[in-house]
Amino acid sequence: MLLHNKVVIVTGGSRGIGRAIAVACAREGADVALNYWGENDASYEKRSAVDEVLDEIKALGRRAIAVEGNVAEPATGPELVARTVEAFGRVDVLASNAGICPFHAFLDMPSAIFETTLAVNLGGAFYVTQAAANQMKQQGDGGAIVATSSISALVGGGMQTHYTPTKAGVHSLMQSCAIALGPYKIRCNSVMPGTIATDLNADDLSSAEKKAYFERRIPLGRLGRPDDVADVVVFLASDMARYVTGAALLVDGGLFVNLQ
Ligand SMILES: NC(=O)C1=CN([C@@H]2O[C@H](COP(=O)(O)OP(=O)(O)OC[C@H]3O[C@@H](n4cnc5c(N)ncnc54)[C@H](OP(=O)(O)O)[C@@H]3O)[C@@H](O)[C@H]2O)C=CC1
Numbered sequence: 381m382l383l384h385n386k387v388v389i390v391t392g393g394s395r396g397i398g399r400a401i402a403v404a405c406a407r408e409g410a411d412v413a414l415n416y417w418g419e420n421d422a423s424y425e426k427r428s429a430v431d432e433v434l435d436e437i438k439a440l441g442r443r444a445i446a447v448e449g450n451v452a453e454p455a456t457g458p459e460l461v462a463r464t465v466e467a468f469g470r471v472d473v474l475a476s477n478a479g480i481c482p483f484h485a486f487l488d489m490p491s492a493i494f495e496t497t498l499a500v501n502l503g504g505a506f507y508v509t510q511a512a513a514n515q516m517k518q519q520g521d522g523g524a525i526v527a528t529s530s531i532s533a534l535v536g537g538g539m540q541t542h543y544t545p546t547k548a549g550v551h552s553l554m555q556s557c558a559i560a561l562g563p564y565k566i567r568c569n570s571v572m573p574g575t576i577a578t579d580l581n582a583d584d585l586s587s588a589e590k591k592a593y594f595e596r597r598i599p600l601g602r603l604g605r606p607d608d609v610a611d612v613v614v615f616l617a618s619d620m621a622r623y624v625t626g627a628a629l630l631v632d633g634g635l636f637v638n639l640q
């Protein structure tokens with residue numbers, strides 16, 4: 381098992397990629413603290429979704445807790461870490477994954493959408509990483525942080541002008557943290573998913589034409605699944621990646637390199 385008896389925190393662990401990360405880590409032997417929010421999202425039943433993930437992890441024989449909190453709030457990171465340490469005694473891995481992508485045109489972008497996206501995606505990654513790193517430093521035996529950046533850190537999107545800079549920022553945050561935290565043996569890396577079918581882009585991909593367009597552009601011929609990303613996060617979190625820090629791994633079925 382790649383994460384036997386490790387303690388993992390996953391932000392945005394209630395669904396999508398974060399849920400898959402939480403379950404994949406448990407399958408590899410970890411206990412998991414998952415964070416979620418969803419305050420303004422009426423599209424799904426928040427608590428029952430969270431309970432399902434907790435049940436799935438417990439069915440794998442591992443312990444799990446859920447901690448509600450908006451990662452954009454600076455206090456959420458320390459609270460999440462404190463609750464994790466209270467439950468499991470330590471933190472070995474952070475998967476900083478929570479994020480939003482409310483598609484919107486640039487020229488009339490409301491400032492509130494821009495600011496919330498920045499606060500959740502980049503501010504959230506910063507504060508939670510800082511809190512987890514302080515705990516890992518105090519433990520004294522290293523750790524691993526894996527952030528969910530995106531292919532969008534490298535390429536643009538006309539309806540994502542508020543979003544793509546946050547994903548470039550997350551990538552850059554992991555690079556700088558790799559330097560800042562290397563002396564404490566804390567590795568910092570990111571994954572860059574391509575187009576993964578989740579609630580985040582369900583509306584955008586509800587057009588059969590757009591979905592088919594993406595499938596044509598992806599050399600491996602299909603949209604990504606959350607577990608495609610989760611398995612790479614497990615690898616980067618594990619000792620298999622013991623000499624990997626400051627790296628970013630595209631998990632996109634080849635989408636990025638497909639010019640023609
Ligand atoms: N889907 C894709 O194609 C890609 C996604 N990504 C990135 O992957 C990450 C996960 O996205 P994905 O799984 O697709 O999206 P989902 O919408 O399926 O899941 C998002 C998760 O983030 C949580 N979340 C949202 N806002 C907050 C907040 N303020 N505080 C705490 N948790 C929050 C949600 O919690 P709740 O359920 O409670 O709302 C949910 O668990 C994001 O960072 C996204 O940018 C990157 C590249 C491609």
Ligand SMILES: C[C@H](O)[C@@H]1OC(=O)[C@H](O)[C@@H]1O
Nearest residue numbers: 481530532574575580581
């Ligand atoms: C929400 C998008 O469909 C998704 O998120 C990203 O980060 C990439 O831009 C994907 O296409």
